[in-house]
Amino acid sequence: MNLAPSDLQNELAAAARQWLARELPVARSRDLAAGHGELPDAGTWTRCAELGWLGLGLPDACGGLGLGAAEEVMVFRELGRGLAPGPFLASVLGARAAATAGRADIAAAIADGSRRVALSLSGRVLDGRAGDLLLTLDENGAVLDEIVEDAPLASVDPLTRVSSLVRATPLLRVEDALLLSRGHVLAAAQLLGIIEAVRDMSVAYAGSRTQFGRPIGSFQAVKHRCADMAVSAYAVVGQVGQAALYVDARRPAAAFQAAAAYVVAARGAVRSATDNIQNHGGIGFSWEHDAHLYLKRATVLAAAFGPLRQAHRPLMAPSRHEFE
Amino acid sequence: MDLNDADDLAAFREEARTWLAANVPDEPRPTTPGPALRQFDEEWQRCQYDGGWAGISWSTEYGGRGLSLLQQIIWYEELVRAGAPETSVFNVAFAHAGPTLIARGDERQKSFYLPRILRGETPWCQGFSEPESGSDLASLRCRGTLDGDELVISGTKIWMTNAEYADYCELLVRTDPAGDRHHGLSWVVMDMHVPGVDIRPIVSIDGWPHNCEVFFDGARVPVGNVVGGIGNGWSVAMSTLAAERGPAFLDTRLSSVLFVDEMIDHARSTGLLDDEKVYADLAELRAEGAALRSMAYYQAATSDPGSSSSETVAARNFFVQFLGRVSRTALEILGPDVVETSAWTRRWLFDLSEPIAGGTIDIQRNIIGERVLGLPR
Numbered sequence A: 001m002n003l004a005p006s007d008l009q010n011e012l013a014a015a016a017r018q019w020l021a022r023e024l025p026v027a028r029s030r031d032l033a034a035g036h037g038e039l040p041d042a043g044t045w046t047r048c049a050e051l052g053w054l055g056l057g058l059p060d061a062c063g064g065l066g067l068g069a070a071e072e073v074m075v076f077r078e079l080g081r082g083l084a085p086g087p088f089l090a091s092v093l094g095a096r097a098a099a100t101a102g103r104a105d106i107a108a109a110i111a112d113g114s115r116r117v118a119l120s121l122s123g124r125v126l127d128g129r130a131g132d133l134l135l136t137l138d139e140n141g142a143v144l145d146e147i148v149e150d151a152p153l154a155s156v157d158p159l160t161r162v163s164s165l166v167r168a169t170p171l172l173r174v175e176d177a178l179l180l181s182r183g184h185v186l187a188a189a190q191l192l193g194i195i196e197a198v199r200d201m202s203v204a205y206a207g208s209r210t211q212f213g214r215p216i217g218s219f220q221a222v223k224h225r226c227a228d229m230a231v232s233a234y235a236v237v238g239q240v241g242q243a244a245l246y247v248d249a250r251r252p253a254a255a256f257q258a259a260a261a262y263v264v265a266a267r268g269a270v271r272s273a274t275d276n277i278q279n280h281g282g283i284g285f286s287w288e289h290d291a292h293l294y295l296k297r298a299t300v301l302a303a304a305f306g307p308l309r310q311a312h313r314p315l316m317a318p319s320r321h322e323f324e
Numbered sequence B: 001m002d003l004n005d006a007d008d009l010a011a012f013r014e015e016a017r018t019w020l021a022a023n024v025p026d027e028p029r030p031t032t033p034g035p036a037l038r039q040f041d042e043e044w045q046r047c048q049y050d051g052g053w054a055g056i057s058w059s060t061e062y063g064g065r066g067l068s069l070l071q072q073i074i075w076y077e078e079l080v081r082a083g084a085p086e087t088s089v090f091n092v093a094f095a096h097a098g099p100t101l102i103a104r105g106d107e108r109q110k111s112f113y114l115p116r117i118l119r120g121e122t123p124w125c126q127g128f129s130e131p132e133s134g135s136d137l138a139s140l141r142c143r144g145t146l147d148g149d150e151l152v153i154s155g156t157k158i159w160m161t162n163a164e165y166a167d168y169c170e171l172l173v174r175t176d177p178a179g180d181r182h183h184g185l186s187w188v189v190m191d192m193h194v195p196g197v198d199i200r201p202i203v204s205i206d207g208w209p210h211n212c213e214v215f216f217d218g219a220r221v222p223v224g225n226v227v228g229g230i231g232n233g234w235s236v237a238m239s240t241l242a243a244e245r246g247p248a249f250l251d252t253r254l255s256s257v258l259f260v261d262e263m264i265d266h267a268r269s270t271g272l273l274d275d276e277k278v279y280a281d282l283a284e285l286r287a288e289g290a291a292l293r294s295m296a297y298y299q300a301a302t303s304d305p306g307s308s309s310s311e312t313v314a315a316r317n318f319f320v321q322f323l324g325r326v327s328r329t330a331l332e333i334l335g336p337d338v339v340e341t342s343a344w345t346r347r348w349l350f351d352l353s354e355p356i357a358g359g360t361i362d363i364q365r366n367i368i369g370e371r372v373l374g375l376p377r
Helices: A007-023 A026-034 A040-051 A068-082 A088-100 A104-111 A178-206 A219-249 A254-284 A291-302 A308-316 B007-025 B035-050 B069-081 B092-105 B109-119 B231-243 B249-268 B274-304 B311-337 B343-351 B362-374
Strands: A117-121 A125-126 A133-138 A141-152 A162-175 B124-128 B143-147 B150-161 B170-174 B185-191 B197-202 B210-224
Touching: A026 B274, A040 B035, A068 A088, A068 A162, A068 A219, A068 B150, A088 A104, A088 A117, A088 A133, A088 A141, A088 A162, A088 A178, A117 A141, A133 A162, A133 A219, A133 B124, A178 A219, A178 A254, A178 A291, A178 B007, A178 B035, A219 B274, A219 B311, A219 B362, A254 A291, A254 A308, A254 B274, B007 B069, B069 B249, B069 B274, B092 B109, B092 B124, B092 B231, B109 B143, B124 B150, B150 B170, B150 B185, B170 B231, B185 B210, B185 B231, B249 B274, B274 B311, B311 B343, B311 B362
Parallel strands: A117 A133, B124 B170
Antiparallel strands: A117 A125, A125 A162, A133 A141, A141 A162, B143 B150, B150 B210, B170 B185, B197 B210
């Protein structure tokens, strides 16, 4: 097993990072959300699809690039880092579910951006509207429905649309126990991006903000919180890569490794994003600063598949922690 | 990132597993201090030597096995899985002294000391810390005064693990009294059996004398035992610390990962696994244990062997956080049984040394903040 990203994988990430910084910076996402427009707008979503982000792991026949989860996590890490709004997670999973179910047409429509897939979460819809597809995951597979009507709810995360499902029509059901594990891996990659983003944000602020005549980063209380963020990122990055490879190869320990990545990433991201607010002091508590957006996104991702404790089951399933 | 293994790691794992299954000692390592302990470690080391498994990270040029980083990880995984002894009086010799001699020793030093380590004949200890120089190592005061072709050692070293079993010590002394901090230090091979070396074991909080305080009062050592040249001790010591990189301590970490399995078994047998909090805590420890392991694989794949040890420091930080949670959960599972000394209480108490030994974790977090993240001092 080689956990070092290849040149291609690094290039994918670098390209995604640059594109997001240029085309979909947090300031623009804030504007879209404040204007009650689509998150993101149709043009941006189509361009993300054209970049291949929604079909990286799909076979060519379904309009994908035929790559793997290792490539997907490189892009999702950047989506997390850049707080990109939109149903990326559910669309990638939904396209795979459709492909597995033999519906190449639906998979291709998702991959080319013409159909979005929202995530179903205990009666709520994340990032969906009428006409979108709706993905409901469980431990055995997934269901794809079509949303007929939903009703907006007040979202804790301004960059995530939340609504309650009023009516949907069933589309397909697919049995694939590893689909949820794929979700764990992709969410873990986004959460990793968040940890890295708040780490860098905290370090930049702690190095420039001066109090008592010195940069606050010279104080151990602040420095140690920054160090903990770096440790957290480092603990997650290898695990996400390993889980991606295991899930793609459908190894026996795939669900275990994926759940491990998700749990460690979720804990690390929520804690790091919380500490990031503290490191910024008063300005970190303000709406205008982005710190709260990272915490809110991390919290949504940590709840995206139901209570985090549901991810404990695959972790406790093996009688021994196998080293293979 | 890919699952392809260039040098047939599956076959290597099988080879290691087969050898360990046939050779790991059946009897446990002695649980009381004394000569039987050293003898046990000597025999196990000799067995590994005879099997071709001594000095797995050392280059073959110096009698080691020259394993790749990934192979070393697999060796440690299999070692722990086979229930091999978890520690040894040879730890310092293999993890510190040998690699330092290989990097900075002269031919005479290498040809004399290295084979004796590999064959399991000469345990080493480390004489760096002093009563007044803990995290601030560069403030050390133990003297090495030049007298003809000998150094005369005077001063006190402390926290020398297994010093009472060691034949040699990697000793860091101040040979230039005018030298300030990192300057004027020398790294010298000290024979622990010469006159003027007084070794006093220190009993730790788990009741075991892990460490010693050693008083040097005019002990003499030939100048030829200085490694890397007089006055270069700091840079030699740093190469010693650099040898701690890589998976050298992975067996300790993986042993803690497998201890979580034991905790799960115990909680199941007492019905405590039905408690939601205990179940959740154990599941999260399983997740962190997996991350601990993949950190080793990630580091092996991505670090430049000549680069700084920042990733090692980060891995140790995560391990220490993990251990704290392991202990907390273990005590919860033990419940009232905690009042009685057991393997679990000994582990809990010993693990309190992990955030201290080898540099306190507080200073290590400063190092991450300053050297990795570039925060001001």
